[in-house]
Amino acid sequence: MCVVDFDGKWLRSGSMKVDGNGVEAIQEQNGMGPVVEVINVWSGPRSLSTSLMYSFAQRDDTEVLDEPLYAHYLRLKPNLSHPSQEEVLRLMENDGDKVVRDIIHGPCKKKYRYAKHMAKQRTPCLTKDVLRGRHVLLIRNPLDFLPSFDKVLQEEIPELEMVHLAALYMELRSLGQTPPIIDATDIRNNPEGMLRSLCSAIDIPFQPAMLRWKAGPRPEDGVWAPYWYSAVHKSTEFTPPPPFSNKPFPKRLYKLLEQNQPFYDFLKREALLPIPTPAAPPSLPCPENRELFIWANGQLLPRNSAKISVFDSIVQGGDGVWEGLRIYKGKVFKLEEHLDRLFDSAKAMAFANVPSRSEVKRALFATLIANNMRDNAHVRLTLTRGEKTTSGMSPAFNVYGCNLIVLAEWKPPVYNNTDGICLITASTRRNSLNSLNSKIHHNNLINNILAKVEGNLAGAGDVLMLDCDGFVSETNSTNIFMVKKGRVLTPHADYCLSGITRATVIDLARKEGVSMEERRISLTEFHTADEVWTTGTMGELTPVREIDGRQIGDGNIGPVTKQLQAAYAKLAEHEGETIPFAQQ
Numbered sequence: 001m002c003v004v005d006f007d008g009k010w011l012r013s014g015s016m017k018v019d020g021n022g023v024e025a026i027q028e029q030n031g032m033g034p035v036v037e038v039i040n041v042w043s044g045p046r047s048l049s050t051s052l053m054y055s056f057a058q059r060d061d062t063e064v065l066d067e068p069l070y071a072h073y074l075r076l077k078p079n080l081s082h083p084s085q086e087e088v089l090r091l092m093e094n095d096g097d098k099v100v101r102d103i104i105h106g107p108c109k110k111k112y113r114y115a116k117h118m119a120k121q122r123t124p125c126l127t128k129d130v131l132r133g134r135h136v137l138l139i140r141n142p143l144d145f146l147p148s149f150d151k152v153l154q155e156e157i158p159e160l161e162m163v164h165l166a167a168l169y170m171e172l173r174s175l176g177q178t179p180p181i182i183d184a185t186d187i188r189n190n191p192e193g194m195l196r197s198l199c200s201a202i203d204i205p206f207q208p209a210m211l212r213w214k215a216g217p218r219p220e221d222g223v224w225a226p227y228w229y230s231a232v233h234k235s236t237e238f239t240p241p242p243p244f245s246n247k248p249f250p251k252r253l254y255k256l257l258e259q260n261q262p263f264y265d266f267l268k269r270e271a272l273l274p275i276p277t278p279a280a281p282p283s284l285p286c287p288e289n290r291e292l293f294i295w296a297n298g299q300l301l302p303r304n305s306a307k308i309s310v311f312d313s314i315v316q317g318g319d320g321v322w323e324g325l326r327i328y329k330g331k332v333f334k335l336e337e338h339l340d341r342l343f344d345s346a347k348a349m350a351f352a353n354v355p356s357r358s359e360v361k362r363a364l365f366a367t368l369i370a371n372n373m374r375d376n377a378h379v380r381l382t383l384t385r386g387e388k389t390t391s392g393m394s395p396a397f398n399v400y401g402c403n404l405i406v407l408a409e410w411k412p413p414v415y416n417n418t419d420g421i422c423l424i425t426a427s428t429r430r431n432s433l434n435s436l437n438s439k440i441h442h443n444n445l446i447n448n449i450l451a452k453v454e455g456n457l458a459g460a461g462d463v464l465m466l467d468c469d470g471f472v473s474e475t476n477s478t479n480i481f482m483v484k485k486g487r488v489l490t491p492h493a494d495y496c497l498s499g500i501t502r503a504t505v506i507d508l509a510r511k512e513g514v515s516m517e518e519r520r521i522s523l524t525e526f527h528t529a530d531e532v533w534t535t536g537t538m539g540e541l542t543p544v545r546e547i548d549g550r551q552i553g554d555g556n557i558g559p560v561t562k563q564l565q566a567a568y569a570k571l572a573e574h575e576g577e578t579i580p581f582a583q584q
């Protein structure tokens with residue numbers, strides 16, 4: 001510790017011999033560099049003050065001082081008899097103004113100096129210098145701290161700690177320096193939250209090291225430590241307070257309690273609240289997606305800044321339409337087909353002020369190029385009805401035009417397309433034409449999400465959804481195909497989404513000379529199929545191994561599935577609209 005020399009004396013202003021760093025610090029202090037930033041922490045005794053000092057001593061940027069004004073205080077109170085009185089007066093500077101000037105604000109090797117003070121040590125004869133630096137008030141409910149004085153308190157010296165603290169608070173406030181107040185019990189109940197809050201209030205970064213210290217005496221302890229610090233020397237962290245005191249409140253201190261209590265209540269009302277400990281960022285399925293550029297509100301934004309208004313229709317009512325696109329080998333696969341469906345959906349929903357096809361393409365390409373995405377990426381293109389002037393259902397409130405969101409992410413195919421997945425049938429039925437037409441690719445996905453919840457609870461890869469008559473429609477997020485005796489079947493696109501991968505696979509099957517039929521298909525037919533696969537832009541062609549516990553075929557990927565998977569991969573590799581990257 002740089003404030004005590006080898007004889008244990010407090011250092012005085014730059015005149016004492018100190019090590020190289022100390023000399024450097026003094027020179028800096030003399031006008032060549034930054035001056036130490038002092039954090040004065042004022043409290044009463046038995047208020048966690050030493051623990052909080054230990055906590056700050058763990059910081060790599062802070063040096064601490066243990067009650068530097070103690071000798072000054074004792075000099076002015078000759079009638080007191082404190083256990084370590086003689087040593088304190090012999091070893092410490094007792095001229096309070098000198099202490100403030102040369103020790104508290106004296107040279108320092110670190111950026112901050114934390115000075116622990118008892119509020120009553122700020123005697124009236126000190127100059128205003130004692131109010132330099134930052135100040136913090138550490139309070140504790142008198143009901144909790146007064147009982148510990150029962151044995152030691154001298155009758156004639158009333159411990160009016162809360163009054164001293166309130167006076168200091170008012171004085172600092174009148175100077176425009178309202179100090180943060182922290183309650184000792186709050187620290188014990190939530191050490192990290194309260195230390196974060198305190199650090200933020202005094203404008204220094206929180207350091208996790210403040211939460212723990214080693215047991216035993218510390219070099220910065222005052223000379224009185226052997227008399228007072230036995231309990232704190234056993235501690236290594238802040239511990240929760242006992243739920244209640246198991247001793248009656250000493251009657252002789254009742255008056256003192258009454259005198260302190262209103263001042264504590266007054267200060268407590270202003271006390272800091274904890275700052276919640278930030279949760280560790282969740283791991284992402286694809287960590288590269290932590291740093292993305294996203295198109296929203298007409299511009300490219302970093303991931304954490306890409307936000308839309310709470311007045312946007314998509315927040316208010318899921319009132320948007322969307323497309324999922326996949327990027328292969330520097331190209332966007334089936335871009336025109338996806339844009340056709342997007343604009344058809346927007347028209348069916350009667351959106352106004354829809355961006356043009358070339359505007360959407362420009363935003364899409366700008367996003368892909370900023371992210372350097374040429375392959376293995378998926379784009380979620382969303383068009384909302386836009387912001388509303390007020391919350392409410394009516395599109396009449398949508399006066400700003402549509403909002404386009406281009407969310408491009410690194411995303412390898414999401415299902416296991418080699419071994420296949422297991423499905424169960426959901427009890428949630430697919431939306432009927434009578435309520436919500438599946439030709440519209442809208443964002444009102446609760447129907448599918450409720451089905452997916454069932455699947456998650458059952459540990460299934462995805463869930464089959466039936467139409468209102470009990471025929472198979474699709475899964476919660478993909479279209480579905482089956483093979484029986486060499487013939488490929490898929491449900492009509494009336495309840496299910498009219499998928500672009502579905503249309504591509506139907507086309508490929510025909511081109512590959514595989515017999516293909518669209519019709520109503522029962523669940524039993526799927527249970528007893530030779531092969532089943534699902535289709536979607538995100539996951540391509542995914543084999544299904546099992547439905548509702550029934551093995552599909554022999555449980556392996558069937559020949560037609562493999563044939564169409566290969567045909568799809570070839571098509572995706574070669575077709576698509578080129579992303580206009582600059583030539584390298």
Ligand SMILES: Cc1ncc(COP(=O)(O)O)c(C=O)c1O
Pocket residue numbers: 324448474475476477478479496497498499500501502535536537538
């Ligand atoms: C419910 C549903 N079915 C099927 C699909 C697959 O459609 P596509 O092949 O156009 O990606 C999707 C994809 O958005 C979907 O949400």
